[in-house]
Amino acid sequence: MPFESRGWQDETLGENLERAGVSRRDFLTFCTGLAAIFAAGSPLAQAVPAFAAQPSPTPAQIADALAAVKKPSVVWLQLQECTGCMESTLRSGGTTVEEVVLSLLSVNYNELVMAAAGEAAEKALHDTNAEPHILVVNGSVPLADGGIYCTIGGKSAEQVLRESAKNATAILAVGACAVYGSVQAARPNPTGAVGVDEIIRDKPVINVAGCPPIGEVITATIAYLLTHDGALPKLDAEGRPLFAYGQRIHDSCPRRPHFDAGQYVRTFDDKGAREGWCLYDVGCKGPSTFSPCPIVQWNLKTSWPIGAGHPCIGCTEKDFFDRYTPFYNVLPQVPGLGIEATAEKVGWGLVGAVTAGVALHAGITAVRHAADRRNAEAQPLAAFGDSEPAQRPASDQNQSATEKGAE
Template identity: 70%
Template sequence: MNLSADWRTRSLGEDLLAAGFGRRDFLKFCGGLAAVFAVGTPAAAADELTPAAEEIADTLGAVTKPNVVWLQLQECTGCMESVLRSGGTSIEDLVLNKLSVNYNDLVMGPAGAAAEKALEDTNAEPHILVVNGSVPVGADGAYCTIGGKSAEQVLREAAERAEAILAVGACAVYGSVQAARPNPTGAVGVEEIITDKPVINVSGCPPIGEVITATITYLLTHGKPPEVDAEGRPLFAYDQRIHDSCPKRAHFDAGQFVRVFDDEGARNGWCLYEVGCKGPSTFSPCPIIQWNLKSGWPIGAGHPCIGCTEKHFFDRFTPFYEKLPEVRGFGVESTVETVGLTAVGLAAAGVAVHGAATVVRQIGLRRGEEERTIDVAGEAPAASERTED
């Protein structure tokens, strides 16, 4: 794959210079990206001028505008909302604009025939394809049409000359809520339609904006997709469980739980496991990167994780406020079943992602008469160990 095949003439570095931004400002921005890409190692502060930041700045600064098609299929627009809130300075805005799309029917200015021509022209050239939303295949695709074409046809045409394909959000990854039983529209994920090319799954409902933009930036700076886990998710973002980095982990280990919402434990910020938190079985950097310029995230706001980065989370984890099978911490006050000791390392500077070392145990999950297993603590299991419905 050659992602530089058809990029435009003026580089990002030249655009930054023309906009009045110096090298050091750009290096600070790239330091944040370097922190996101730090897999399993202590990451430097986002404003620290590291060799990794220098390397990203040199490569990204030379990038000229790529062709990008950004499809909005059967979805709620939440993923695009997340992307639009992934940066807080003019540099992020300029980078996002530089990596902006030739076609996105949600936010683009053209409409009607002009929009269709923009899509047709971009599809005819090598491009990066980003997809939000599921693909409804029921009723011959009648549930979602764009310009008189089914979502499946639009996707297939856009994927034909795509050099890289990103399925962004739980809908695009596997269908999400609309694919939940009984799945009336026949919603499926991108990789069930596009089977002849690798698809990078940026999961979440919605994913964190910085994870989306970092994945695109990885493609631009490395010229190839990032390493992925057994479910196609970038390892730099999905290599550890929320439970391993959660600031409430100490309360879990001490057996200090919220029993009902707004009880004394809730007011004291205790662990949300008893009210349904799925953090022990969910892979995501939510505690570290957070949303809306690191201003918050669900558990930080007092709501349990619902496991939205995991495949088929709506069917697997509902009712959301029912607790997982009993999982135990190792504190002196702990009172529930043993999972195993965990050595947790966390570098939370900037948008760092720092791996956690754990001991893996499996527990049984029973819904009525149905029984299956979920990995509760540890590193991502191999493909043969992951379970699906």
């Protein structure tokens, strides 16, 4: 869509978008998309006083609310991370309404996109920190060894984060690193990386999970804050917005019918793989992973991992690198029993060991029992003729009378 960014000149976002040449139709289309995302999780009525009368906001309501937004300041920190989240946010298929919204936010500080450098950049950060602002954080906070593993402008990541969080009106932890530390926090976590909500405990932190999260989910979360007077969306137990993370990938996966039919990809080059069958048996973590990937998809609905034929690795879930591996097995390994200790091997091994134990026990029982029987007869008794009587009865000579019948 053609538009001309002239920065924030008028008071509200709506006026600025109009000046930039974004048509009302395009804006409403964008808001319709946001409404769809908000509705994807749960009814918002109870969470959002502004829309309390209705089960969920209509696109027109979102458009009105969003258009009336005044220029908010944003500090967008990039700490210990790979910049993938910014890539996801910014490079979502050319210039989009999302980018307009973001560029029209006053992103006063962001290492990737800001023009300023050195002292000027530090001043911009310092000035914005002094006033109310939205704080978006990418990347984890390494705490080991005094935080030396990530420093910006001579300050540790923890220090940078604490300073920016002080006056923040809302804090978004965007990406698996900011949520809990992601790959660098996987065992043994050499840099002591932790997520934002382990540092900032006095304010709610919205966790936009994923490695990276879907760009639209990031913008939708920011839009939610802008349109709801800073009220938080309804969150799940891990602080993720339920509108995006309320459902498992598995439950809206286009390959789900193959799962239910028992049609599984067994290897990545078999017929099932070509037919687009379910990837469960090659380790897909869709059944364990909460994310709107199958619905929103990536890069303007170009594709998404399962659509491209790769199992989900569960990147929106906490500690997925520790808990969701091996990526190509249905179940994790049994801990503490070596690298090849699959659940089935260990389980059948246990059953086999018990069976062998039972067989051994039964064998010993039989042997002992036989020995008992022999022992019972081992005691020699004269009455059975086991031994000669110690002394012949005096009446021996008369025995013929009694023995006649037997002999």
